Amino acid sequence: MMHLKEVVNATSLKQFLELPALINQANANYIHPLNKDIESVFDRLKNPFFANGDCIRWNLYELDNRVIGRIAAFYHFDDKIGEYTGGFGFFECIDNQQAANLLFNQAKNWLLSKGIAQMDGPINFGTRDQWWGLLIDGYYPPVYGMFYHPPYYQKLFQNFSFDILFKQYTYRRKINTDFSPAMLRRANRVLNDSNYRFSDISLLSKKEIINNFREVYNAAWKDFDGVNSLSEAEIAEIIAHMSPVMDKKIIWFAYYKQQPIGFFINLPDLNQLLVKFLRNGSLNIWQKIRFLYRKTFRKSSTIVGMVFGVHPSYQGRGVESAMILMFAKSIAQLGSEAYTEIQMNWIGDFNKRMIAVLESISAEKYKTHCTYRLTF
Structure with missing residues (x-):
């Protein structure tokens, strides 16, 4: 029977950090991020988002205690809209909808317990320049600060009734x-x-x-x-x-x-x-x-x-x-x-002016990431 445990010690932390490499061991284009960069997101002394928010993360295990999934959930006070907003990220999972649902529901229920009525993801507990969005097109090697996701992840999200909030494009141009x-x-x-x-x-x-x-x-x-x-x-x-x-x-x-x-x-x-x-x-x-x-x-x-x-x-x-x-x-x-080339990340589909600029210089749409939203 699958079960969730909070990441609270060195063993569970090691499992959390190593899971993406296990999930993607057959994907030649996968590149493992620096563990210290991932951990800085969850460091209360380094991440200023903890000043007005909180974060928790879990691993998902099979009956034999083999780790098969992970997720983090978080919220912070958004000064621009004057209220708390919730999200989740650092999602990894085997190709199993039941496993993915357990992870999504765990994040949802934790946010509900904090009085949060919706969650966006997969996003960063921090600024948008890193660890943001689900890769849904252009499965090329990731540049630094971007996750690589297997193609089946999109199905796991769609089957949980997430709505697309926006898409982020990566444009590429030869110098x-x-x-x-x-x-x-x-x-x-x-x-x-x-x-x-x-x-x-x-x-x-x-x-x-x-x-x-x-x-x-x-x-x-x-x-x-x-x-x-x-x-x-x-x-x-x-x-x-x-x-x-x-x-x-x-x-x-x-x-x-x-x-x-x-x-x-x-x-x-x-x-x-x-x-x-x-x-x-x-x-x-x-x-x-x-x-x-x-x-x-x-x-x-x-x-x-x-x-x-x-x-x-x-x-x-x-x-x-x-x-x-x-x-x-x-x-x-x-x-x-x-x-010899430049890849320009995080061009939101709402940023029509920047898209027009990039297309005017013959840049090609190279990758697409997606940010989803679920309203409870």
């Missing part, structure tokens, strides 16, 4: 792909205006990076549901998390009369730097040395587009096209060790 004449005309109109300037962050201080990002982000994303403004401390934490793999030449800002009006935040794909060395979600000292060597000599051919934004006052003027063009030219100038 050396030619831009269309129309895109070049839009970009050049902006580039011919000396009031505009575009540059990477090589010469910026940490304080300048934080302030520039905050000014644009809080203006550009304020009207999107589920996206809250970021404080200086929250942005500093994001920058600190990015620092070990940051390449300053692929993080760009746009300015108008010296005021920041746009950003294009990218990272090398950490999964390409880890995939040959990762063992059970951890790196030993020699693997860390090899990772640093590969990072230093740019052995990742893929750039991961983390977030792109333009201040609403400057949208539709060609700033997006100009920033992308300048960015692409700079990457091409890096020579034989240059990156």
Whole structure:
């Protein structure tokens, strides 16, 4: 008989962390995430979402105590809508609807006991840039911060009567792909205006990076549901998390009369730097040395587009096209060790403007993740 147990000790934690590799052992495209990154989500000292929320997680076992599923449930106070919201994530399960139902119902009932009336998932107990959405199309190797899910997971969700809340697309573009004449005309109109300037962050201080990002982000994303403004401390934490793999030449800002009006935040794909060395979600000292060597000599051919934004006052003027063009030219100038492609994650189906920008530069829709909602 299947039964659930809360993750409360070293043994159950090890089972929770290792289950995805067991589920995906036959999937050649699966890449195991770093255990420390997963655990940071559940660390009350590291995750600020615990300040106004809580989280719990369970493993699901067969009668012989073989682990066959896992799930986490959580809630936090959403300042933007002024109420508590519930979710679940880190779902893994064998191809068994009864097992999946037990996991979903456990999360649902725990949230009900906390007075929460709906749950979204699979999502992160944290920001949207990582561990968010169910992969439903484009079963290619995941980039860093994204889960890989077997195709049968979609059936497990659909059979539990979840509704689709929204889809998130990953767009992919080869760096050396030619831009269309129309895109070049839009970009050049902006580039011919000396009031505009575009540059990477090589010469910026940490304080300048934080302030520039905050000014644009809080203006550009304020009207999107589920996206809250970021404080200086929250942005500093994001920058600190990015620092070990940051390449300053692929993080760009746009300015108008010296005021920041746009950003294009990218990272090398950490999964390409880890995939040959990762063992059970951890790196030993020699693997860390090899990772640093590969990072230093740019052995990742893929750039991961983390977030792109333009201040609403400057949208539709060609700033997006100009920033992308300048960015692409700079990457091409890096020579034989240059990156060859960019994957731009987390393009919500509701973000019509960004979808139009990406399609205008001949980016292809490469993967689709889905966020579901269940109202109790």
